[in-house]
Amino acid sequence: MDYVPHSQIPGHKVKQTGAVSLKGIKKQFNFKDRELKVLSEFSLDVQPGEFVSIVGPSGCGKSTLLRLIAGLDDTYDGTITLDGQRVAGTSLERGLVFQDHRLFPWMTLEDNIALALTNRQISKDAKAKLVADHIALVGLKGFEKAFPHQLSGGMAQRAAIARSLVNEPKVLLLDEPFGALDALTRVHLQGELQRIWLAQGSTMIMITHDVEEALYLGDRVVVMQANPGRITHTVDVNLPHPRDRASPVLHRLKDEILAELTNVPEAPNSVVRLIKGDDQ
Amino acid sequence: MTLKTLNLNAFKPVWLLGLIPPVLFLLWWDHEAAKGGANALAFVSLAQVGQALIDMFSSGELALSYGSSLGRALSGLLIGGGIGTLVGIAMGLSKPVEWAASPIYNSFRQVPILGWLPLIGLWFGSGDLSKLIIVALSAFYPTVLYTFEGLKQVEARLLDVGRVYRLNGWQTFWRIQWPAALPSIFTGLFQALAFTWISTIGVELLFSSGAGLGAMMQQAQLQARLDIVLVCILFVGLTGFAINFLIKRLSQHVLSWRSVRA
Amino acid sequence: MKPDLKLILSVSSPLLLLIVWQAVTAFKLFPPEVLVSPTAVVAAFGEVIATGELQRHLSESLTRLAGGFTTGASLGLLFGLALALSKTVEQVFGPTFQALRQIPVLAFIPMLILLLGIDEVFKIVIIAKAAFFPVALAAYDSVKGVPKSYFEVSSLYRAPWWVLISKILIPATIPNILAGVRLSLTRSWLVLVAAELIVADSGLGQMMEMGRQMFRLDIVMVGVIVAGVIGFGLDRLFQLLQAHALRWKTA
Incomplete structure (x- = not known):
């Protein structure tokens, strides 16, 4: 398969901004006397407009990693930059979608999304337009006045995506965004996210434990291992978007990654083992 | 035979059973009252109670007393609940305030509420001001506690959303913490309402001018x-009942989105 | 070592209050009928202990509390259980129970005085009534609240009735019942102090009321503090018992 950079895919808006660079990230939690290494020497460069999926077992530090990029946690070693600027604290340039939608139950969908614009210095009308546009983008037109409890899980997660995109961030961070949804909704929303990404074109970094999802959406899939969290392998997915789930390439890659994740507790770098069969 | 059982079941709604104890009690009461002599001093006939009710009602005495008790309870709720909410907010938002205030709050709270009355009486006399202070205090305690707890329990995951969108302190409080704590704050106010009614009756009994x-x-x-005592008990009880009913309905309404996870 | 701000603040704030109180009295900002110094309160404490007055009133109060609380709580427990376990009892007594529950205990004081006089019986009855309702309600609610599935499990394994009671009913209901008993203990103390204030003949409440009438602010304050300490102590004591009885819960 030839690698087709997403920038050459017709219809995909190319952005010049949104390059995320992580260099030598080290993060540890200290309990009374012990220290727990969560991330060790984690380095990754993400191109503007690229979609990077990160998969790994639970406890490999992938959610922590996202919190660091988002700026919710500043205590780590190493450097994280966005377009060459060092990341410090949270910023409207970096959007974040959580696993649970985290919409506020006391606000309408519209107000929830508008909350993200609270500190944007633009006119009221401009804000209203942004909110309306993004509600339309995620296909929730007509639900502006609905409260979160009136929405299905999938709709709520779409609203959360709209909220994180309404600031037009350079990079969107997604922390297992579909992890709490049922299988059918998840497949549907994966398609929707791909459509949104193609239409909107910001850099996306998505954490997931679903290898199929990682491959279906990502230009690149980063495989992590735990104790301490580190990259063991990176897979380029050289397929044009939008993709065909039935593609044999995706299936082959999925088998490879799964084999690595399930069989190798102490995987040396870049080794992809084939399924042994008896261990499954 | 079958017809009879059927009829019995049909004409015996279960709630009628609940009337047995009060009716028996009233019959016994009237019987004691009718005995006369020493008993008559203690037991008054139901007719007398009814007459007292009518007298008190028509003289406007009942309305006056009832109105002033209710007014006392509500103004106590307003003052004590208002101050309590502010103190609870300060304690919930600032750790230093929490650390400094909670030992004082917790030690004052140990004193049975009416136990303050002799002291407050010495300071402010046995008039309306003293009564109001105690009633307000009874509303103060639960509102502080529930406001504080409500703010403490706002989940970090919700606050994270505020951080991601760079809300400042005031925005975080007004848009996230306050609405998230509101169900708890209302629970505190409801409890305060019930407490103010009880303490109102209590202070009025003690300072009966x-x-x-x-x-x-x-x-x-x-x-x-x-x-007269019985007529008063009736109205105290009915009000207690109304307050509890109101609280139940309001909580269902106010807490309706609490069960829905954010 | 980093100074512990929490410790500093939580110790210094009550201390500061005491110092301000002492300072205000030292500068005689208020006449002594309005504010006495903390040291005067301590002295009054010594006085009422030396004369035996405090011990006498306190033992009166605590004896009443013990009698009234034990009677009320045990009757409440039995009644609550009966109410929950028997449909007939519930139908007959349920509405009366629910109605009486709404009336603040204090409102019964004038009636009980008229019917029972102001002797010990009255005080025991009023405390018992205060103790009765929280326990009865807790017992009723917690037995009613035992999930049906528990009974299904026990019938699935053909457990005999004593196992059902000892292994399921009691462990499932005891936490809530104990919480009700604890509440009723606090209520009893509150009502007792109030009752003693209203019908003054003996007890801690009477000591305070007498202090008020004689403008002995120091003695009133001693009373307030003792009332608080006893209330706190009773609650803490019960909390310990509760924690002991519920060791299995968080272990």
């Missing part, structure tokens, strides 16, 4: 007018 149901009862007791 002035108007109020409690004062009326206390004076009636001194004149051995059980009929």
